[in-house]
Amino acid sequence: MTAMTDNPIFAVAAKAEALRARGVDVITLAAGEPQAASSAVVVEAAVAAVRDPATHHYGTAQGDPALRALVADVVSGDTQLPWSAGDVQIALGAKHALFLAVQALIEAGDEVLVAAPGWPGHAEVVTAAGGIAVPVATDEEFRVSAEALDRCRTPRTRAVMLSSPGNPTGAVYPECRLRQIADWAERYGVWVISDDIYRAFDYTGTYRSVLQVAPQLFGRTVVVGGVSKEHAMTGWRVGWLAAPPEIIVSARLHVARTITHVPTVNQRAALAALGDTSTPVEAARDYRRRRALLVEALNGIDGIECPLPDGGMFAFPDVSELLRDCGWSSSADLATWLLDTAHLAVVPGEAFNAPGHIRVCFAVDDDTLITAVERLLTALRSAEHKSAVRQIEEAR
Ligand SMILES: Cc1ncc(COP(=O)(O)O)c(C=O)c1O
Known part of the structure; x- marks a missing residue:
């Protein structure tokens, strides 16, 4: 039998889902999918197809x-x-x-x-x-x-x-x-x-x-x-x-x-x-705007360096300096901490063969993205503050 392991992306999503089931208000920027619902054109076509006996065979x-x-x-x-x-x-x-x-x-x-x-x-x-x-x-x-x-x-x-x-x-x-x-x-x-x-x-x-x-x-x-x-x-x-x-x-x-x-x-x-060419074009226009918002916010955090991605729907910042400064041993550690503390799900770079990075999806609506960014900034500033206090105490 071929030995197979779970995809780490699904592991993060599952943990976020478990927290949600316990009533925690989790925002997930972990999933590799658009948050939007499928278009009405698609839904109506599916409903009509269900009603057509030809699809029943x-x-x-x-x-x-x-x-x-x-x-x-x-x-x-x-x-x-x-x-x-x-x-x-x-x-x-x-x-x-x-x-x-x-x-x-x-x-x-x-x-x-x-x-x-x-x-x-x-x-x-x-x-x-x-x-x-x-x-x-x-x-x-x-x-x-x-x-x-x-x-x-x-x-x-x-x-x-x-x-x-x-x-x-x-x-x-x-x-x-x-x-x-x-x-x-x-x-x-x-x-x-x-x-x-x-x-x-x-x-x-x-x-x-x-x-x-x-x-x-x-x-x-x-x-x-x-x-x-x-x-x-x-x-x-x-x-x-x-x-x-x-x-x-x-x-x-x-x-x-x-x-x-x-x-x-x-x-x-x-x-x-x-047959619907407008949905992808509109999505791409929205993602372009959200990409700018997210990347700018990430680059405003000490210890994070985030290139502007040319395409796709993810920011993929290098967080290695942040990990060092705040004492996390890995991106996985940081992702767990963000989920537990800020109730924000992102995927650690280890899932992609890229330790020292995290993947953050921007294919969510503007409000969700803005709230997520606020949570991220608040959580990381408190972590940086704690780490600064710890360093001062250690230096005494
Ligand atoms: C690069 C890449 N290829 C393929 C897929 C899978 O797409 P689908 O959901 O159509 O199987 C994904 C999903 O995340 C992906 O990121």
Whole structure:
């Protein structure tokens, strides 16, 4: 049996939920999801779908052809390459799509390169598929380079996971870096799994699909996406992969033999979401404003250094100086203290292979974010005050 451990992000969310169940007013900036409800368009489409007897029976394993056609349009737009409904497999969220891609690509013991810091789900799906996730250290802007990938390459390297904008770092890969990575992948016959789940949240205007920049990788690249983040639909569990035929066949068979297909009602909801182009644009506009508010507040705290993320929905400050100054032994210690003292949930950097950092989500409404920032400032100022008093006493 493959040994698996709990995702640390879920552990924080579970602790916050337990406090909430005891009546504590917890604010969580820990979850990697929009706080907003799914749009009325999505909800109405789902209600209509529930009323349609056609959704009450089995559908096809590959997914609703109408949804696959719309996904193909989205991926064709991003990559500037011709994808059709037949090139798409509908999955139970982007994470399931990543799993399906990896299981199609690897044999047991094959290696897949993942960014460190990076989202733990990338390594988890590799392990779940029987592979070995090899962490690749990112540069100071949280991007992997062709050189770093090459240092981690072995004869068993089968694929690299690329995620732009990234989680937790928000890093967006510029064209030149994508081109270098694509050249490296082509040279060594490595597949690229492009996780584009945050594609709508690019605040720099520089986001490009790796396939747009390096179309020669068509045939060696899997594009993964979904409605979870762009359309505030994490609970609906609809994602997809667009890939060459051999990957799609494998993914379809895996789906057919395990879950049969993604629930039809949920696919209808996703279909409606893809017809609604305004929700992601509005969300991105709101997140851009909240990103500025949060990053400015974090940088106002002694011992915290927070770069402005280029994309995504998280601030990822370096808190190592704060830990040292206030006597916390790790980011996990700080996160526990914040939850217990300020009733504020954030994710410690250890969850992303990045001790000395915390991840703070800004995809919450303005009031929640402002209250959270006030709690954070109040709690940390009291901690700094206590630590200053302690240092004075020790010096006496
Ligand atoms: C980089 C990245 N990819 C994929 C996912 C999973 O998305 P979904 O909820 O559609 O499975 C997440 C969720 O946090 C993520 O951060």
